[in-house]
Amino acid sequence: MNENKIVINSFKAWFLASRPKTLTGAAVPVMIGTTLAFNQTGIEQFAVIPAILCFLFAFIMQIDANFINDYFDCQKGNDKSENRLGPKRACTEGWITLPAMKKAIVMTTILACVIGLPLIIYGGYGMLLIGLLCVLFCFLYTIKLSYFGLGDLLVLIFFGIIPVCLTYYVIMPQAERNISLEVILASLACGFVIDTLLIVNNYRDRDNDRRDGKITLIVRVGEKWGTRLYLLSGLIGEILMLFVSITNSGSTFAPTFLLGYLFLHFFTYERMLKIRQGKELNKVLGMTARNMFIFGILSTLAILI
Template sequence: MPKTDFLTSMESTVRTNSLYAWILAARPKTLTGASVPVMIGTAMAFKDGGWENFQTIPALLCFLFAFIMQIDANFVNDYFDCLKGNDDSSTRLGPKRACSEGWITLPAMRTGLLITTLLACIAGLPLIYYGGWEMILIGALCVLFCFLYTTKLSYLGLGDVLVLVFFGIVPVCLTYYVILPHGLQAITWQVLLASVACGLVIDTLLIVNNYRDRENDKRDGKITLVVRIGEKRTEWLYLWLGILGFIIIAFLFISEGTKYSSCSVLMLVYFNLHKTTQGKMKRIKQGKELNNILGETARNMFIFGLLTTIGILISAI
């Protein structure tokens, strides 16, 4: 049986509010996007502080917080898009959603939202010890914008800005900050640049998602950046987001000196994969086949994070 037929068969037998239904709603594949900025921030902290100043517990807490917040964001998206009627199975091009398919009831999802939000707060609370009371404000903003993205901001074309901030700048810089001990926590320009590169590359995932859904979004009044700039400009934007991410990280490696400049060659693997995927995206243009491009983009994004992390660690030796 083909893989797609097998998955369809499995989904057709999902029991309401079952464990399998919750796993589908959590969208485990999206956790790679949550891990990439924490990986990069952790590597930068190790490079600048060394083993003697590296604190393992806050690093683990950052990974845990990021994973739970990603699941929370997926639940928010599932619940509120169902309420708005944006996940109609007859017109939806992306993967099926739990609430709209009846796998999870709306009251159960409200409970799930409450639990995951509380768990994220519990996971993030100990970071106060490592980063100070300002961690409360940062955590509160993460939770707030997790809800505002689906309910308001994505309809105004601001989703890409949120990705840059909350999947790039905030998690990379915050991870770096809390891992290092007091006195070594100053955010360097290298860390800030790495966080921007991370946000740009992760935004390619949102771009291709909205590129696939552009006609449905336009119909539903969801004015994403893709809807605003159109098909052709989006294809170029997707390409250049990845190229800029590649250039920034390559520059950071080169700036470490001749000894480490060879690390920039690692990023050519990502560059070639990204360019190839963009070519496929341009050929496909529309329809459910773009889900394959979404999968390739997620793969490329994780490879970018992995290669960047490896390069940073090599430069630390």
């Protein structure tokens, strides 16, 4: 898509601002939670509506988070074109005005709440509290928490534990809503794999973040341990999901599907070591996003077969 010819506040501008490539991070945990529930209920008892609501809520919240990040980083001046190594940002580039983005944030937040409210029918009033926490931390992450090295922990919670366990919980029949060890391990596996995306993003931006006073985990541990964290995060996710697939699948062959992710993760890690810095790391970011989505698909197959 040609980013040099974008009309202000146009559909193309909003499409780019939504960062569609990041939606895989929203889809994978819900996909895994849905798969675990389907594996238990079978087609007869599988609740389709809460599964769809979970997917929609996750997608809208991800777009909302992207809008919030775009808006506040522009206000703080963190995304100045001359310094930025990552993809261009809509507000900073002038594709979307700040007042328009502010309205969009309000609208997407309300839409996420409207989509999430019916989940109370399936999961009780606890869903309301979880939904409000998701919205709250959506704002707090960009405004404050990402500056104190808490991003990785929040990914583990909000892209791993909460979406996987919540999706599983609302789909399961009420009498069988037991969050087992396998579900918890699957949620952690998902969180660790998705965190590889944040790790390589922060690894690329480590010098700019240090200058801006954004103390990410990568800024704290340094370049050498940054690459090690990337490798370890993917490996931990792989090991945890292998255990889940072995305990949930009826086939001894099924867990071997996950070895495909392991191969891709090692290959991407090698590229990361060779490139080390600059805009070239955007290639590693794209490869990591691809790996993450493939992990979700392979995990689904490994659990179901």
